[in-house]
Amino acid sequence: MMEKPKVPLWRNPTVRARFxxxxxxxxxxxxxxxxxxxxxxxxAKRGIGSGFGFLANEAGFRIGEISTLPVFKGGFLxxxxxxxxxxxxxxxxxxxLKQKHEKIGDKDxxxxxxxALTVVIPLLVLYLGRDTxxxxxxxxxxxxxxxxxxxxxxxxxxxxxxCILSTFLGLFVALGRLSPNWLISKLCKWYVxxxxxxxxxxxxxxxxxxxxxxxxxxxxxxxxxxxxxLNKRGLYLPSFIxxxxxxxxxxxxxxxxxxxxxxxxxxxxxxxxTGEPGKVLIPSLAVLIGLPGLVWLVGGTPFALEMPVLKGFxxxxxxxxxxxxxxxxxxxxVYVSAFNAEIIRSGIQSVSKGQREAARALGLKERHVMRLxxxxxxxxxxxxxxxxxxxxxxxxxxxAVGVGYPELVSIGGTILNQxxxxxxxxxxxxxxxxxxxxxxxxxxxxxxxxxxxxER
Amino acid sequence: MSFQVIExxxxxxxxxxxxxxxxSNLLFPWYNFVLTLVSSWIIWSIGKPFIQWAVIDAYxxxxxxxxxxTSGACWAFIRDMWPVFMVGVxxxxxxxxxxxxxxxxxxxxxxTCIKQFxxxxxxxxxxxxxxxxxxLSIGGSETLGIEVVSTDYWGGLMLTxxxxxxAMIFAFPLSVLLALGRTSNLPVIRATCxxxxxxxxxxxxxxxxxxxxxxxxxxxxxxxxxxxxxRAMVGITMFFSAYLAENIRGGLQGLEAGQYEAADALGMSYxxxxxxxxxxxxxxxxxxxxxxxFIGILKDTSLVGIVGLVDLLQIAFATxxxxxxxxxxxxxYVFIAxxxxxxxxxxxxxxxxxxxxxxxxx
Numbered sequence: 001m002m003e004k005p006k007v008p009l010w011r012n013p014t015v016r017a018r019f020x021x022x023x024x025x026x027x028x029x030x031x032x033x034x035x036x037x038x039x040x041x042x043x044a045k046r047g048i049g050s051g052f053g054f055l056a057n058e059a060g061f062r063i064g065e066i067s068t069l070p071v072f073k074g075g076f077l078x079x080x081x082x083x084x085x086x087x088x089x090x091x092x093x094x095x096x097l098k099q100k101h102e103k104i105g106d107k108d109x110x111x112x113x114x115x116a117l118t119v120v121i122p123l124l125v126l127y128l129g130r131d132t133x134x135x136x137x138x139x140x141x142x143x144x145x146x147x148x149x150x151x152x153x154x155x156x157x158x159x160x161x162x163c164i165l166s167t168f169l170g171l172f173v174a175l176g177r178l179s180p181n182w183l184i185s186k187l188c189k190w191y192v193x194x195x196x197x198x199x200x201x202x203x204x205x206x207x208x209x210x211x212x213x214x215x216x217x218x219x220x221x222x223x224x225x226x227x228x229x230l231n232k233r234g235l236y237l238p239s240f241i242x243x244x245x246x247x248x249x250x251x252x253x254x255x256x257x258x259x260x261x262x263x264x265x266x267x268x269x270x271x272x273x274t275g276e277p278g279k280v281l282i283p284s285l286a287v288l289i290g291l292p293g294l295v296w297l298v299g300g301t302p303f304a305l306e307m308p309v310l311k312g313f314x315x316x317x318x319x320x321x322x323x324x325x326x327x328x329x330x331x332x333x334v335y336v337s338a339f340n341a342e343i344i345r346s347g348i349q350s351v352s353k354g355q356r357e358a359a360r361a362l363g364l365k366e367r368h369v370m371r372l373x374x375x376x377x378x379x380x381x382x383x384x385x386x387x388x389x390x391x392x393x394x395x396x397x398x399x400a401v402g403v404g405y406p407e408l409v410s411i412g413g414t415i416l417n418q419x420x421x422x423x424x425x426x427x428x429x430x431x432x433x434x435x436x437x438x439x440x441x442x443x444x445x446x447x448x449x450x451x452x453x454x455e456r
Numbered sequence: 457m458s459f460q461v462i463e464x465x466x467x468x469x470x471x472x473x474x475x476x477x478x479x480s481n482l483l484f485p486w487y488n489f490v491l492t493l494v495s496s497w498i499i500w501s502i503g504k505p506f507i508q509w510a511v512i513d514a515y516x517x518x519x520x521x522x523x524x525x526t527s528g529a530c531w532a533f534i535r536d537m538w539p540v541f542m543v544g545v546x547x548x549x550x551x552x553x554x555x556x557x558x559x560x561x562x563x564x565x566x567x568t569c570i571k572q573f574x575x576x577x578x579x580x581x582x583x584x585x586x587x588x589x590x591x592l593s594i595g596g597s598e599t600l601g602i603e604v605v606s607t608d609y610w611g612g613l614m615l616t617x618x619x620x621x622x623a624m625i626f627a628f629p630l631s632v633l634l635a636l637g638r639t640s641n642l643p644v645i646r647a648t649c650x651x652x653x654x655x656x657x658x659x660x661x662x663x664x665x666x667x668x669x670x671x672x673x674x675x676x677x678x679x680x681x682x683x684x685x686x687r688a689m690v691g692i693t694m695f696f697s698a699y700l701a702e703n704i705r706g707g708l709q710g711l712e713a714g715q716y717e718a719a720d721a722l723g724m725s726y727x728x729x730x731x732x733x734x735x736x737x738x739x740x741x742x743x744x745x746x747x748x749x750f751i752g753i754l755k756d757t758s759l760v761g762i763v764g765l766v767d768l769l770q771i772a773f774a775t776x777x778x779x780x781x782x783x784x785x786x787x788x789y790v791f792i793a794x795x796x797x798x799x800x801x802x803x804x805x806x807x808x809x810x811x812x813x814x815x816x817x818x
Contacts, residue, residue, distance in 0.1 A: 021644035028648065035675045042674045181488050182481040184495040197751075197800035198793055199758040202769050209785060395660035402762055409662055422670040429663040430655070437658035 039423065048420045055424075059147040060140055061414055063406045065322050067153040068135045069146075082125040086117035093117075115258055123251055144415050151411035152432060155397050158328055158407060159436075162393040165333040167386075170340025177345050188341070195338035201399050203335050208327035208403040218314055229308055229315060235326050236308035239319040245299030252295040256287045263287070324405035332396055339389050347382035348374065380451055387444035394436050398429075408432060510790065520780050533784045534791050537775050541791060544611015544766050550603065554614050557590040587625060594618065607685035611766040611774075613795055615685070619760065619767070620753045623692040630693070631700035632739075636730060638701065639708050649701075656698035661756055665691040669763040688760045696753055703745045707738035744814070747807035751800045758796075768792050 009015055043050055093113065097103065102110075138150040176188035195203070212232065216222065221231040229236040267280045296302060308318030351374050359373040401410035409429060416425045466472075470479055482492045513528025523530035534541075543554050564586055567573050594614070596602040610618065637649030656664065668691030673682060682690075711734060719729035761770035772788035775781055 017642050021642050024648065025644055038677050039674045041678050045678060179491065180481065181491045181495070183499075184491045187495045187499065193801060194797065197755075197797050197804065199755040199769065199796060201758045201761070202789075202793065202796065205769070206789060210789060398660040398662045399759070399762075401662065409660070409666075413666070416666075416670065422666075423674065426663060426667045426671050429666075430659045433660060433663065434655065434658040 043423075046420070050421075050423070052424055054419050054421050055145045055148075056143050057419070058141055059138075059144050059415070061147075061418070062140060063138055063147065063150055063411065064404070065154060065325060065406055066138050066150055067157065068137055069149055069153060071134045071136050073134065076129065078129055079122055079126045082122040083118070086119075086122055089117050090114050111261070119254070119258070123254075127247060127251070144419070147411050147415065148408065148428065151406055151408040154400075154405065155394070155407040155432075158325070158332070158397045158400065158405075159390075159394045161329055162332040162336065162397065163390050165329065166336040166340050166389070166393065169333060169337035170344055173337060173341035174344035174348070177341065178348060192338045192341050195335055196342070198335075200331065200335045200396055201402055204327060204331035204399055204403055207331045208323065212323045212327055218310070221310070226307070229310075232323065233314065233320070234323045235321040236315045237319045237321065238308065239306050239317070240303035241306055243300065243302055243304055245295060246302045248299055249292055249295050249302035252292045256291040259287050259291075260284055322405070324400070324403050327403050328397070328400050328405050332393055336389055336393055336396075339392075340386065343382055343385045343389065344378075347378040350381045351377045376451070380448075383444065383448055383451065387441060387448075390444075391437050391440055394440065395433060398433075509786075523781070523784060529787050529790070530784060531787065533775075533781045533787050537781065538791070540612065540775055541768065541771050541788075541795075542612050543614045544609065544771060546609050546611065546614070547605060550605060553593045553596075553605075557593040560586055560589050560593070587621070590618075590621075607683050610685060612771045613768045615760075615765060616754065616757050616768045619685075619689060619692060619757045620750065622689050623696050623753050623757075624750055626689075626693045627696040627700050630697040631704055632735065634697060634701035635704035635708055638705055653698045653701050656695060657702070661692075661695050661759055662762060664695050665759060665763050667691065668694070684764060688763060688765055692753065692757065692760075695756075696749065699752070700746065700749055703742050703749060704738065706745070707740075707742035708734065710741050711738055741814075744807045744811040747803055747810065751803050751807075754800060754803070755796070768795060 040050075090113075093110070097110065136146070138146050173188045173191055176184045177192070179185050179188075215230060215232050218231050218233055221229040221236075223229055227238055263280060263283050270276065306317045308315040308320070355373055355377065356369060359369040364372065397407055398409040400407045401413055404410065412425045412429055416422055467476075469475055481488075483489050509528050511528075513526065515522050515526040515528065515530045515532060518532050518535055520530075520532055520536070523532060539548075539551060543551055546554065564579075564583055567579055567582075573579050592600065592602060594605065594610070595607070596604040598604055634649045634653060637645045638653060640646050640649075665688060668687045669684065672687060672690065673680070676682070715733055715737065716729070719733040724732070757767055758769040760767050766774055769792060772785065772792050776783060776785045776788050
């Protein structure tokens with residue numbers, strides 16, 4: 001038997017690995033303790049308390065843009081319970097189908113079951129228990145917590161609107177760049193080059209301090225068909241006031257949208273079996289108009305339209321978008337749309353020419369070439385970087401602090417100045433943005449895994 | 457029957473040359489014509505007022521009194537104030553010192569452009585020395601007898617460039633370590649690096665800047681004073697180390713496994729393998745994305761205005777609030793936009809050039 005060569009302890013890879021990790025851990029812990037003690041000492045010296053108790057204090061400052069926040073009472077738990085039950089049941093169903101070597105997407109009735117479990121039943125519970133959701137609005141005497149919640153709602157609002165608008169604008173610019181028309185392709189190219197090479201904060205300041213400040217006064221508002229009014233104080237739009245049948249109407253619209261999935265799937269099935277595409281347009285329109293229309297006829301007008309009217313020194317009624325909000329949304333949309341346009345363009349160009357030629361050779365119509373061959377492949381390239389852009393919008397919305405739009409960071413900043421609780425406020429900011437980021441990237445990972453090319 | 461040669465005919469004049477180009481690129485089919493009209497209208501409605509304001513109605517003289525009367529741009533403002541845009545409130549009689557710093561960097565760039573010098577040892581040494589030289593020329597030093605200019609006086613384009621350069625210089629080694637840590641197989645080290653990278657990439661730069669400017673002083677032993685510029689530098693460096701680390705990790709993972717295996721087979725230690733085999737190849741691949749990252753730094757330094765520094769963007773507001781040049785924000789904006797755009801655009805062209813060069817090199 002051969003004798004094992006003796007390895008000195010300090011050359012043993014396992015021992016070394018353990019030692020390094022132990023040293024690192026010890027160093028980190030020592031650093032943490034040191035920072036903790038320094039912070040306590042510094043806070044004591046400055047007479048600042050620690051902990052989150054201050055959040056219950058009265059805020060006392062005005063917020064320029066207040067969203068209505070929902071407050072959930074006990075009954076709301078039923079909705080959450082229904083949702084949770086629906087999700088668990090769907091998962092169980094998926095597992096059961098997997099054992100039978102089937103997929104949820106295989107049959108309409110499984111999809112129907114999933115939608116019923118996760119959407120219809122929870123919505124029904126919510127509708128039955130709608131008294132349990134109350135709404136509150138921030139006032140000056142509300143707590144810091146309320147102020148932060150209002151800021152958070154504004155952050156979410158800007159993020160969602162910015163994501164949607166920048167995607168569409170980016171799509172248009174990308175198509176423009178790919179257009180055979182020389183002029184429009186150059187125009188779109190320079191739109192991209194100018195916007196992505198200027199700092200986003202600078203662009204926000206440009207819209208806020210230069211463009212919006214040059215708009216006319218309230219009395220000389222730019223009037224677009226008595227519907228839209230644009231002036232220094234912002235953009236005024238008609239608003240929809242929900243009536244009694246509003247919730248039922250919204251549910252009808254949601255159901256109609258879901259039924260489109262079935263119409264499309266049926267059309268695809270017909271296409272696969274007969275070669276002729278099944279009817280899509282007429283049934284879709286029938287469902288989209290018919291179902292909400294029925295609710296409208298039975299329950300009366302779901303939304304009342306309220307026009308902005310100039311009264312005295314300002315507009316009354318309608319929805320007023322503050323100049324800060326307008327500048328922020330325009331600035332973020334324009335900036336991010338330049339990046340989105342490049343992502344979409346390179347995604348479409350990444351699909352090799354042969355794919356398009358092969359699809360044409362098979363006799364597919366031009367729109368089918370795009371929808372069935374090019375887009376599904378381009379989406380795979382487009383989605384991951386688009387996700388980072390959506391995350392960037394969520395994060396860049398924090399630049400609102402520069403133009404004074406009251407979102408999470410600018411309200412947090414005000415509280416920080418008032419109370420001096422810097423560690424807590426920065427902690428809250430980071431926790432909130434980190435959760436948003438993790439949520440968006442989790443959602444996108446799930447989507448990417450679904451559309452991933454299945455190899456071998 | 458004899459074979460007759462038919463003379464070559466020229467293609468119709470409407471299919472070739474300028475006419476053909478215009479026909480197929482601008483006019484036909486009909487929707488192309490509509491698009492041409494629409495885009496011409498867009499260019500006209502943006503370009504005409506701008507040219508009218510910036511050139512035709514503009515005032516190019518030097519008298520500040522004219523500014524309140526002219527309807528176009530008043531370029532007297534830029535003619536008078538451009539040094540302030542460059543260096544902020546840096547003492548007027550010492551403005552030659554940032555210039556020396558600039559000359560040092562430009563001279564090194566010029567030397568690097570010459571092929572014979574590019575990979576010489578002394579040039580690398582000079583590059584390593586250059587940050588110190590630039591820092592001494594701008595900030596001064598008491599021990600060397602160069603008059604000290606406190607960072608409170610740093611501003612303008614100079615501050616923007618210094619912040620980005622410092623962030624890049626310090627974030628780079630940090631990010632190499634983070635990337636190595638993230639790909640390491642020691643769980644504690646990997647977890648620490650992943651946590652750092654994901655935490656920082658998940659939050660906006662502005663919260664990190666706030667942290668560096670209000671929370672960081674609390675973390676340090678009582679009595680430690682950090683000036684504002686230094687705090688911003690710490691924040692930006694932390695922020696970009698995470699993004700750079702992700703790029704470098706891409707380079708590390710882009711290498712063939714064979715490179716790692718061959719180094720192991722030669723009996724190299726971890727650090728020999730990393731420093732001699734892996735990093736030289738991995739870093740080469742990631743130069744173009746790193747240039748893009750630097751463009752990001754350059755643009756994002758504009759956020760330091762929110763924590764109270766006067767960089768190129770804030771200079772526009774600082775100068776236009778003085779009584780002499782009150783409200784000339786548009787002119788200031790055109791000027792700073794020009795600088796940001798030229799810097800970022802040329803860097804992005806450079807990065808594309810590098811990428812093309814690498815593609816053909818393989």
